[in-house]
Amino acid sequence: MIKRSLLIASLFSFFFVTYGQVENPPENVVITSKKKETKVFENESGVLHVNVSRKNIKNFKKKGVILYSDFNAIGDGKTDDMDAIAATHAFANAHNLKVKADEGFTYYIGGKDRSAVIKTDTDFGNASFIIDDTNIENKDTSIFLVRSSNEPFKLNGLKSLKKNQKKIDISLEESSLITVTNSNTKHYIRYGLNQDNGSDQTDIFVVDKNGNVDMDAPIIWDFDQITKATALPIDKTTLYITGGHFTTIANKAASKYTYYSRNMVIGRSNVIVDGLEHHIKGEGEHGAPYRGFVSTRDCAYITIKNTILTGHKMYRTIGSAGKPVSMGSYDLSLTRSLNVTVENCSQTNDINDGAYWGLQSSNYSKNLVYDNCTFSRFDAHKGVANATIRNSTLGHMGINAIGCGTLVVENSTINGRNLINLRSDYGSTWQGEVFIKDCVFVPSGGRKPTSASLFGGTYTGKHDFGYICYMPEKITIENLQIKDTNHPDDYLGPAIFNNFNKNMTDASYQEEYPSVKTKEVILKNVTTASGKELMVSSNPYMFKDVKVITK
Incomplete structure (x- = not known):
């Protein structure tokens, strides 16, 4: 028998180690069961109260699934439905019920400082969600938090x-x-x-x-x-999040490093996101950057597939060195995440349009896979251990990576400045091997004259990054087409390595923090559209000890 008054104080806390981001507030929902009608309201302290009639509880459990409209969501694209959405998920979490968006509804989500916590399967279906960031209470409050029922x-x-x-x-x-x-x-x-x-x-x-x-x-x-x-603890079951057409009305804030996190954060292991779409509108002459509409953090075994994302407009600000910089702004962000596969995904805007920042970033992650994706770039900021890019096309920002382990690029087309850019701001380091097979490299997407190089980076040896820096120990390249027809008049041909240090031309230059150079490069069937031979580098001294084997 259901008690006349059931009080569940859902005051869950969740551990996040964030970088420059305020922690999201814990779920703060009180659920009661009385004879009165099902009702959702916020008290003066900002606590969300949800009363569900005993009759409705019985019906919901019988169906096994609840709709946002069951908790009074309007879905007209104008009325703020965030409280109803959060209430629906809170009740579903308490009773282990699935959540389904109402077919054809358009849910408006305003600037309220509230998150919906997802712990059960959720089907957004063909519903639309308008996320209005033009007037918000807290830029660090995520819209959806996909959480584990386990506690750290x-x-x-x-x-x-x-x-x-x-x-x-x-x-x-x-x-x-x-x-x-x-x-x-x-x-x-x-x-x-x-x-x-x-x-x-x-x-x-x-x-x-x-x-x-x-x-x-x-x-x-x-x-x-x-x-x-x-x-x-790793979640034993797989949680499914499917469908949904999300549109962010972009913020109008000043162009500074005040990142917005109005997003979906996945902080639970064993999650599949399938068929989600995210669009952006209303970007103007200025705006603050975003952390990633789909973000993973402190989790493992994640698949994001059949998903369409959108690159954010690039804005400029003054960096920490006191000079103008372009700000990174992302729609897919992977942080402290293991075994993440991004499969059959693309973006809405042109991957070669330099007005939009590279779509993806990652930090402290391992075993990342792009498979059949069309994105403006792949990027590893604070290191990735093992990455695979296959059957994919990458745009104007190409592949940017630092890290360790094995980096594989296979059956893909790369339109970046370099085939692989080893990020100079973190030491142009990759401790391990690189395999490139059955790929096409179009330097700068063929848009401007470019002196092509397969590996880009800069390393002066004068800065302490906090670790020893490495260039890939061994590089194997097989069946690579270099489409370098658009090149400057003084072009000597493509290089395996660009000039990592223009001052290091003889033994008189000493690195205070020596890097470990590449030992061996194996080449098999590498062709150039220009007809020019592939050389080691325009800086032969720096790479004089690299052994190049042509098969």
């Missing part, structure tokens, strides 16, 4: 770690996602116009209940000390 907890006793360590001395009730930091060591000490003092040494990996590390995503750093360690 601190790991006590974990004092140090070694790179590629296979087992840690802990026992857990179930497989968990482990995040460790050492606040006394700084990595990714950024160089250039957005220079900074670096970030705490960080790693993320999965262990089973006996402490065995999943070596498909190994520990990549030596930790002499661990100042914080947490574990989040």
Whole structure:
């Protein structure tokens, strides 16, 4: 028998280690069951109250699915439905019910400081959602938070770690996602116009209940000390989020690094996002950047497929070095995420239009896969361990990466300035191997005369990034077409490496922080449209010890 008054205070807290972002407030919903009608309202303290009649509870449980209209969503594209949406998911979470958007509805979401927490399967279907960012209460409040029902907890006793360590001395009730930091060591000490003092040494990996590390995503750093360690149990079931046509009315804020997070954040492992669309309208002469409409954070085993996203307009501001910079603004962001596959996805605007920033970014992630995607770029900021790009087309910003492990580019067309750009602001470093097979490289998309180089980057050896910098130890290139017909008059031919350091032309130049240079490049069936031979570099001294094998 259902009690006359059922009070569920859903005051869940969730652990996020964020970078420059205020944490989202916890879910704050009170659910009651009385004889009165189903009603949703906000009290003076901002707490959302949801009363559901006992008759409706019985009907909802019988159906196994609830609609936003069941909680009084209007869906006319004008009335703010955020409270109804949040209430629907809160009730669904409490009773393990699926959520479905009403067919043909258009839900308007205004600037209220409220998130809807998703813990059950959600089908947005063919419904539309208008997210109005022109007048908001909190730029850091996500629209949807996809959360685990499991709670993270601190790991006590974990004092140090070694790179590629296979087992840690802990026992857990179930497989968990482990995040460790050492606040006394700084990595990714950024160089250039957005220079900074670096970030705490960080790693993320999965262990089973006996402490065995999943070596498909190994520990990549030596930790002499661990100042914080947490574990989040891996969700055993897969959560599905399907459909939905979302449109963001862009903010009109000043063009500064005040990132907006009006998005969907996935903080639960084993999630599939399928068939979502995100569009943007109303971008003007200025605006603040976005963190990514679809964002993953502190999770593993994520698939994003059949999804259409949109590149944000590029705005400029003054960077930390006191000079003008273009601000990164994203529609797909992957942070501390393992085993993420982005499959059969594309963007609404031209991937070669330089007015729009590169669509995707990642930080502290491992095993990222692009498969059959058409995006303006792939990007790894603060390192990626293992990445694969296959059957894809990348636009004007190409492939930007630093990290370690294996980088594979296969059966893809790249339209960037370089085939692969090793980001100079983080040391142009890749510690591992690179495989390029069955690809087409169109330097700068053929839009302007370009002296083509396969690997771009800059390394002066005068800046401490917080780690030793590496160029790929071994590079294997097979069946590559270089379409370099649009080139300057003094073009000597494409280079494997661009001139990473114009001052390093003889032994008199000494690097204070020496980088480890590439040992071997294997070439098989590399052709050029210009008819010119592929050379090692326009700086032969810097790459004099590279062994090039042509098969």
